Amino acid sequence: MIAEAALAYVTLARLVEMRVARVNTARLIAQGGHEVAGGHYPAIIAMHVGWLGALFWFAPGRAVAAGWLAVFAALQPLRIWVMATLGPRWTSRIIVVPGETLVRHGPYRFMAHPNYAIVVGEVASLPLAFGLGWMALGFSIANAVMLTIRIRAEDAALAAAR
Numbered sequence: 001m002i003a004e005a006a007l008a009y010v011t012l013a014r015l016v017e018m019r020v021a022r023v024n025t026a027r028l029i030a031q032g033g034h035e036v037a038g039g040h041y042p043a044i045i046a047m048h049v050g051w052l053g054a055l056f057w058f059a060p061g062r063a064v065a066a067g068w069l070a071v072f073a074a075l076q077p078l079r080i081w082v083m084a085t086l087g088p089r090w091t092s093r094i095i096v097v098p099g100e101t102l103v104r105h106g107p108y109r110f111m112a113h114p115n116y117a118i119v120v121g122e123v124a125s126l127p128l129a130f131g132l133g134w135m136a137l138g139f140s141i142a143n144a145v146m147l148t149i150r151i152r153a154e155d156a157a158l159a160a161a162r
Contacts, residue, residue, distance in 0.1 A: 003059040003130055006069065010052060010126065013076075020083070021092040028089065033097035037153035041093060044146050051123060051139045059130040068129035075121045082107055082115045094154050096161045113154070116147050 029035070083090045085106030089097075107114035123143045127135040 002064045002069070003055075003062060006072070006126065006129070007052070007056055007059065010055075013079075014048070014052070017083070018092065020090065024088050024091045025093055025095055028091065028095040028097055031097055033095045036094045036096055036157035037150075038093060040146070040149045040153065044092075044150065047139070047142050047146055050142075051127075051135075054135055054139070055126060055130070055132075058132055058135065059127075062130040062132070065129050065131060068125050072122060072125040072129055075118050075125070078107065079115070079118050079122075082118065094150075094157055096157050098161065100161075102158065113151055116151065119143065120147070 025035075085108060086103060089100070089103065102108075111117060120140070120143060124136045124140050127133070127139065
């Protein structure tokens, strides 16, 4: 029952986030923004859908490691903080709007990519909450590859925009 509730939460949260991302992306592009390095985006989506699908397949009915579930739960307010800090600038794509300045408040005063740090924790902690260490490792490696590509592209785009 706990696995099903956690998976329902994650699924609903991601669907809401994707809707917010689409709306914000459209708004940013209407303001003169443009997407940078969009070629890797389908791979990121596929990795996240695969992660969630694997959780749906393997997690139900498994024992729960409360500590790892608590780690996952503790990351959720941080995710909301990131999204609230960026507000209408938050999107799941790399969108550069000429003339915009970098956000340097909220969690961005502590690190350049707080959302990615949160995702790293989520990708590992939720499978570990259900004793799926192999899944945490496999998807963490895939996520590290994706984030290496993503962060380099994002940093280059932001540097070029300055």
